[in-house]
Amino acid sequence: MPTIPVFVATDRTQRDRSNDFNWCAPGELVDIGSSCDRDRGNPDGACGCCRSFTGLKSRRSTTTAEVALLSMSFAEYVVAHHASLLGIGLPDDTARAWAGEAARDMVSLAAAFPAGTVVERRGDEIVARLLPPTRNRRADHRPAR
Numbered sequence: 001m002p003t004i005p006v007f008v009a010t011d012r013t014q015r016d017r018s019n020d021f022n023w024c025a026p027g028e029l030v031d032i033g034s035s036c037d038r039d040r041g042n043p044d045g046a047c048g049c050c051r052s053f054t055g056l057k058s059r060r061s062t063t064t065a066e067v068a069l070l071s072m073s074f075a076e077y078v079v080a081h082h083a084s085l086l087g088i089g090l091p092d093d094t095a096r097a098w099a100g101e102a103a104r105d106m107v108s109l110a111a112a113f114p115a116g117t118v119v120e121r122r123g124d125e126i127v128a129r130l131l132p133p134t135r136n137r138r139a140d141h142r143p144a145r
Contacts, residue, residue, distance in 0.1 A: 005069055007106060010065060013064050022063065077107070
């Protein structure tokens with residue numbers, strides 16, 4: 001089965017910002033929701049919608065996500081988005097069209113980071129909070145005693 005880069009909810013780096021929150025299950029697929037008029041342009045606004053990701057199953061929010069390589073086809077990923085959109089009451093034809101677009105956008109965004117990167121949303125930007133550790137064989141080498 002192919003793997004695709006996606007964002008999943010994580011509690012890693014939670015509390016790095018005083019206004020962090022996580023009401024998603026760890027590992028839940030997440031999407032980027034729309035921002036309300038009150039918080040638009042202000043990631044630190046009171047609502048939190050401009051700094052959060054939304055769980056596809058729970059429809060709850062988190063301020064942190066992690067890039068994961070999941071064993072699923074792109075078509076399966078679109079189905080997950082479609083089911084989420086149907087769950088909030090969108091008509092099937094609209095949900096189907098938006099699901100494909102959302103899945104493409106999210107895979108494209110996730111592919112810009114190495115797997116294991118913890119990211120946050122700052123308005124219209126997704127930025128790395130914590131990069132995965134890299135292994136440098138020379139740095140790991142310790143001289144024999």
